[in-house]
Every structure is written in C-alpha cells, then in structure tokens.
Amino acid sequence: MSAVLRVPSLLGVGLVWAYRLTFGALFPTTCKYHPSCSEYAVQAVRRHGLARGSVLAGWRLLRCNPWSRGGFDPVR
Amino acid sequence: MMLFTIPIFSQLETVMRHVLLWFHTSLHLPWAWAIVATTVVVRMLLVPLTVKQIHSMQNLQRYAPQMKEIQKKYKHDRQKQNEELMKFYRENQINPAASCLPMLLQLPVFIALYYTLRSFESNFNVGPHADLSFLHFIPSISAHTTTYWGGYVLLVVYVASQMASSYFMMTTADKMQRVLFMVMPVFFVFIIAHFPAGLVLYWVTTNLWTVGQGLITRRLVAKTPAPAPERRSSRTPPKPEAAPAIQGDGAQSRQETTAPAQQPRQVRRKKKRTSRR
Numbered sequence: 159m160s161a162v163l164r165v166p167s168l169l170g171v172g173l174v175w176a177y178r179l180t181f182g183a184l185f186p187t188t189c190k191y192h193p194s195c196s197e198y199a200v201q202a203v204r205r206h207g208l209a210r211g212s213v214l215a216g217w218r219l220l221r222c223n224p225w226s227r228g229g230f231d232p233v234r
Numbered sequence: 235m236m237l238f239t240i241p242i243f244s245q246l247e248t249v250m251r252h253v254l255l256w257f258h259t260s261l262h263l264p265w266a267w268a269i270v271a272t273t274v275v276v277r278m279l280l281v282p283l284t285v286k287q288i289h290s291m292q293n294l295q296r297y298a299p300q301m302k303e304i305q306k307k308y309k310h311d312r313q314k315q316n317e318e319l320m321k322f323y324r325e326n327q328i329n330p331a332a333s334c335l336p337m338l339l340q341l342p343v344f345i346a347l348y349y350t351l352r353s354f355e356s357n358f359n360v361g362p363h364a365d366l367s368f369l370h371f372i373p374s375i376s377a378h379t380t381t382y383w384g385g386y387v388l389l390v391v392y393v394a395s396q397m398a399s400s401y402f403m404m405t406t407a408d409k410m411q412r413v414l415f416m417v418m419p420v421f422f423v424f425i426i427a428h429f430p431a432g433l434v435l436y437w438v439t440t441n442l443w444t445v446g447q448g449l450i451t452r453r454l455v456a457k458t459p460a461p462a463p464e465r466r467s468s469r470t471p472p473k474p475e476a477a478p479a480i481q482g483d484g485a486q487s488r489q490e491t492t493a494p495a496q497q498p499r500q501v502r503r504k505k506k507r508t509s510r511r
Binding site: 185194195223224226227228 | 283284287290317320333335337425
C-alpha cells in the first residue's frame with residue numbers, strides 16, 4: 159500500500175491510541191475479549207482500512223456488553 | 235482547541251447544557267449539585283448493565299483458583315496466558331465481568347461535561363457573582379481544581395474514591411495489574427489537577443456510586459444463599475483437591491459411613507461463610 163493510502167488507517171490507529179492514553183487510562187477496565195477491544199480496533203483498521211475497520215471495531219464494541227460471553231476473537 | 239470544532243462534541247455539549255440548566259432552573263439545584271444529579275441519573279440508567287456485570291464478577295470469583303493456576307503456568311507468555319484464560323471461560327461457560335460498552339457509554343457524558351465546564355460562564359450567561367461553589371470548600375466548579383485549597387481536598391477524595399471503586403470493579407486476578415489499578419489514581423492526580431473542579435466532582439460522584447453499588451450487591455448476595463457450590467460440582471470435572479467441596483458424589487463414591495459423610499457438609503458450610511466475607 160502506498161504511503162498516501164495508509165494515511166486514513168494511521169489516523170484511525172492514532173485515535174485509538176489517543177483513547178488509550180486518555181480515557182482508557184483514567185477508567186481502567188479489562189476487556190472480556192482477546193484481543194481487547196482497542197487492540198481489535200487497531201488490528202481491524204490496519205488490515206481492512208479505516209472504513210471497514212471502524213465498522214468491525216464498532217460491532218465488536220457492541221458485542222462487548224455484560225450479556226455476551228467474550229473469549230478469543232481475532233480480526234478475520 | 236481543534237477537537238472543539240468536531241460537531242458531535244458541540245452537540246454533546248448542547249445536550250449537557252440543557253440537562254444542567256433543567257436541574258438548575260426546574261429543581262432549583264445549585265450548579266454543583268446539578269452536576270452531581272446528572273451523574274446520578276447517568277449511573278441509574280447504567281444500573282441494568284452494572285448489576286449484570288457484578289453478578290458475573292462474583293461468578294468469576296468461584297473459578298479464581300483454576301484461573302490463577304493458568305496464569306502461573308503461562309507466566310512468561312502473556313499472549314498464551316490470555317488465550318488459555320479465554321478458552322477456560324468458554325469451557326466453563328463463564329461470562330467475564332469486564333466489558334467495554336458500559337464504560338464507553340460514560341465517555342460522551344464525560345466529554346460533554348468537560349466542554350461545558352470549560353466555558354461555563356459564557357455557556358450559561360452567569361454573572362461574576364453567580365454561586366458556583368460546592369459545599370463551601372470549592373468556590374468555583376468551572377475553575378481549575380487546584381486554583382483554591384478546597385480543590386486539593388477534592389483531589390484527595392478523588393484518589394480515595396477511585397481506589398475504592400477500582401477495588402470493587404477489579405476483575406483481573408493478575409496481581410501486577412491489580413496493584414497498577416490501585417496506584418494509578420495517584421499519578422493521575424497531576425493530570426486531573428488541570429481539569430475544572432466540576433469534572434472532578436463528576437468523577438468522585440461516579441466513583442462513590444460504584445462503591446455503594448458494590449457494597450449493596452455484596453451484602454445482598456451474602457444474604458441469599460446462592461446454589462454456587464452445586465453448580466460448580468456439576469460443571470467442573472471433579473478434581474482431587476476439590477473433593478471436599480463436592481458433597482454428594484464424592485461421599486457416595488468413597489463408600490464411607492454416615493459419620494464422615496456429614497463432615498464434608500460442615501466443611502462446605504464453613505467455606506461458604508469464609509468466602510463471602
């Protein structure tokens with residue numbers, strides 16, 4: 159992938175890191191999934207690009223609720 | 235700030251402004267108490283989520299010994315350790331307590347409050363003599379926390395409440411992580427000191443709510459005898475160490491007389507009591 163095309167996904171990864179360093183650090187929780195939601199988001203955006211990666215990450219966040227079972231759930 | 239121009243943030247701010255204004259004008263609450271009321275309402279809305287979370291946390295504690303074993307086994311390989319733990323959850327149908335969604339739902343509230351407080355005076359057209367104080371020791375909720383001495387008191391309360399709420403909401407059995415969660419608020423004080431006092435007030439309120447919720451649910455569960463040990467015996471394969479805990483099957487298979495058969499029952503009761511405390 160050329161450098162220009164990678165900009166959006168880098169932006170997405172940057173956003174996740176911004177979250178991790180601010181709110182994520184201030185409100186510590188452990189995720190019920192592995193990889194954790196934020197790690198999943200980074201991997202999804204890296205692999206599928208910003209648009210599809212964001213949708214995948216959003217869907218994962220919705221699944222990460224108290225009623226779901228959690229577990230090993232890598233980005234496909 | 236650049237982030238300020240993001241439309242969703244200013245929309246969030248508008249919503250927060252209306253909520254605070256409603257509490258202030260309709261219920262005649264002082265501004266500081268309007269923040270406390272907003273926090274309480276948010277936490278009340280999240281109760282269904284957190285109750286479920288606390289229940290699964292208590293369920294999780296029953297499997298703590300086995301989970302610790304797994305952690306010991308894969309001490310040096312974090313990745314493998316996590317994967318094995320997740321597998322263990324699935325095998326035993328454990329629903330891990332921590333989930334990202336309830337925590338993330340609080341993020342918009344937090345952001346909205348942050349932006350509302352940043353320009354509080356202009357947002358609400360309050361004059362310079364408006365009462366923005368809280369319990370007489372914080373003169374202004376929109377000023378930086380450390381502007382007045384009362385802010386330092388608030389910060390101390392924040393650290394204490396954060397530690398207490400981490401204690402109740404902590405789901406990890408990993409010692410390192412537990413210590414980290416407990417120590418973290420001490421370091422965050424330096425960042426939080428630059429936030430408006432009202433935001434710290436939100437934080438303290440939400441932490442205290444968490445602590446209260448934790449205390450109440452613990453007390454409630456302690457009173458009602460849950461069928462925990464039975465479930466455990468039917469789901470986990472009987473292990474030699476777990477034998478005393480399994481009352482029915484274990485006693486039968488050993489073909490013992492009635493007197494020793496009663497003994498495990500007593501042992502189990504004792505265990506139950508000690509584990510709840």
